Amino acid sequence: MKTILNVKNLTKNFGGLCAVSNVSMTINEGELIGLIGPNGAGKTTLFNLLTGVYEPSSGLIELMDQNKSIQIGGLKPYKITNLGVARTFQNIRLFKSMTVLENVKVAMHKNIRYGTLAAILRLPTYYKEEKWVEEKAEELLKEVGLYSLRNELATNLPYGKQRRLEIARALAIQPKILYLDEPAAGMNPQETKELTELIDHIREKYKLTVILIEHDMSLVMKICERIYVLNYGKMIANGTPEEIKQNEFVVKAYLGEEI
Numbered sequence: 595m596k597t598i599l600n601v602k603n604l605t606k607n608f609g610g611l612c613a614v615s616n617v618s619m620t621i622n623e624g625e626l627i628g629l630i631g632p633n634g635a636g637k638t639t640l641f642n643l644l645t646g647v648y649e650p651s652s653g654l655i656e657l658m659d660q661n662k663s664i665q666i667g668g669l670k671p672y673k674i675t676n677l678g679v680a681r682t683f684q685n686i687r688l689f690k691s692m693t694v695l696e697n698v699k700v701a702m703h704k705n706i707r708y709g710t711l712a713a714i715l716r717l718p719t720y721y722k723e724e725k726w727v728e729e730k731a732e733e734l735l736k737e738v739g740l741y742s743l744r745n746e747l748a749t750n751l752p753y754g755k756q757r758r759l760e761i762a763r764a765l766a767i768q769p770k771i772l773y774l775d776e777p778a779a780g781m782n783p784q785e786t787k788e789l790t791e792l793i794d795h796i797r798e799k800y801k802l803t804v805i806l807i808e809h810d811m812s813l814v815m816k817i818c819e820r821i822y823v824l825n826y827g828k829m830i831a832n833g834t835p836e837e838i839k840q841n842e843f844v845v846k847a848y849l850g851e852e853i
């Protein structure tokens with residue numbers, strides 16, 4: 595197994611609060627990893643560190659890129675995106691006044707090769723690339739089951755479908771690592787089941803490494819191969835779903851809740 599991400603002793607302090615404390619993780623290429631923990635445990639902060647939204651207070655985040663290890667901790671988010679790291683957010687962040695298709699096309703700008711001049715002058719390369727972008731965007735919408743809604747305004751989509759659109763936007767940058775922050779939040783059981791199948795499908799099709807934060811334990815236990823557990827900023831456990839269910843520290847952290 596090849597390591598794709600290596601997190602070493604990562605820490606993030608906000609004033610006196612240590613939101614992420616000395617966290618280490620090793621993620622292998624193609625793994626589907628769950629990141630769980632009670633409210634306020636530091637899960638989103640960890641994602642924000644991994645994607646450049648926050649600068650670490652200390653520690654390292656190493657991303658393997660063509661057998662080279664790159665230290666990405668503290669890099670600007672767009673630089674991390676350019677290395678093939680995509681994410682979705684807990685609070686949906688779509689362009690609400692754009693159509694479903696436009697939302698994906700905008701996210702694809704990174705892959706467009708024509709220059710600004712070609713775009714202004716409407717040179718043939720511009721049209722060729724525009725067509726390519728449109729086709730690729732449509733293909734992604736088919737993948738996530740939103741093709742028939744491509745001309746709808748994003749804001750008119752029901753919640754569960756907006757989350758799917760977010761995934762299509764994340765896929766538009768052709769990532770190798772995909773972080774999903776509570777992808778099933780607000781979904782009904784049927785939508786959650788379909789989402790689970792979608793995550794499995796895109797992971798296989800695009801050879802993705804997926805790390806997801808999720809409170810829906812049935813989803814996590816069903817699809818994740820390994821699970822990391824955060825509590826008060828510290829990584830208290832890591833293991834297979836079976837191991838995690840039986841881990842006494844995890845059971846204590848979740849006291850009173852069903853795992």
Ligand SMILES: Nc1ncnc2c1ncn2[C@@H]1O[C@H](COP(=O)(O)OP(=O)(O)OP(=O)(O)O)[C@@H](O)[C@H]1O
Nearest residue numbers: 608611612613631632633634635636637638639640
């Ligand atoms: N920008 C910030 N400034 C100050 N404190 C912050 C900031 N971001 C997060 N925190 C604090 O860090 C801690 C961890 O928050 P975080 O949102 O990472 O937890 P979480 O595990 O994602 O929680 P939830 O499951 O509720 O989304 C919390 O105490 C939170 O209040």
